[in-house]
Amino acid sequence: MTSSSSSSSRKRFGFQFVELARRWRRALDSRLAQAGLTDATWAPLMHLHESGDGIQQKELAVRVGLDGSSLVRLLDILCTQGLIERREDPHDRRAKRIFLTPDGRRAIRDIQRVLTKIELEMLADVSDADIAILSDAFAKISVRVQSVLDAQQEPR
Template sequence: MTHNPSPRSRFGIRFSILARRWRRALDAHLAAAGLTDATWVPLVHLRESGHAITQKELALLVGVDGSSLVRVLDILSRQGLIERRPDASDGRARLIHLTELGEQRVTEILKALREGEERLLVDLADSDIATMLECFDKIEERLAPATDSKDTSR
């Protein structure tokens, strides 16, 4: 007897595996351009956040421990890509900002990402991609309360 699970029952594991493979493919593409995932991911998240954020917020976005992120931020700071500035609303905290050079680097990273993604999406219609993104948005909305409840600092 053949076991043929429903698409709904296959989705989670398939999505998880695909996300990992997608990330590895993009990491390999960016590595060929001299960028490591440890450095490009925080820079892109800083740009995507649209404003300066705390190290803790960035660690949550990147999905790493705050202490691990410190080393990466030190490297990015030495390279002139980010700055740590005092938070006007909390004298103890520092906010992480992209520098002008950091903004330029993110532009280069996003261009390389688009090139890598284009190869992976080449035979998919824009309408199919738009539908997937709408579905991702719905899933993300359902995940947000669970994620927010774990972060009690907000």
């Protein structure tokens, strides 16, 4: 690969990455909607599942990328649907901890089944070796992105 094609690829990478992520999410949302799951419900449930039961509400908000009040409304919906329950934090009376219910665990299995199917479909032309290379690159990019975010949070 020449340095000019490498440079050109680097210049386009961010836009391509963001565009692909947007389209990937739209495809997931569409397929999950066919299974009766909205992006407002499946993403927070998956974050809760991945984080483990008992995560604090404010930590879930950070992981999902929502402000506290938006998450509260969403958690109200998930509680009403019987997918999660809120419990008092035994170490902090002001905080709530979030737990999946048995129905929430069933919903996770449904979500995982749909995600696995569509991800296999979308990655059909990508080899395991390419996936490993991408995963390694994503890990490196993630570290750099976090350092940029951390630097933005530092007081000036």
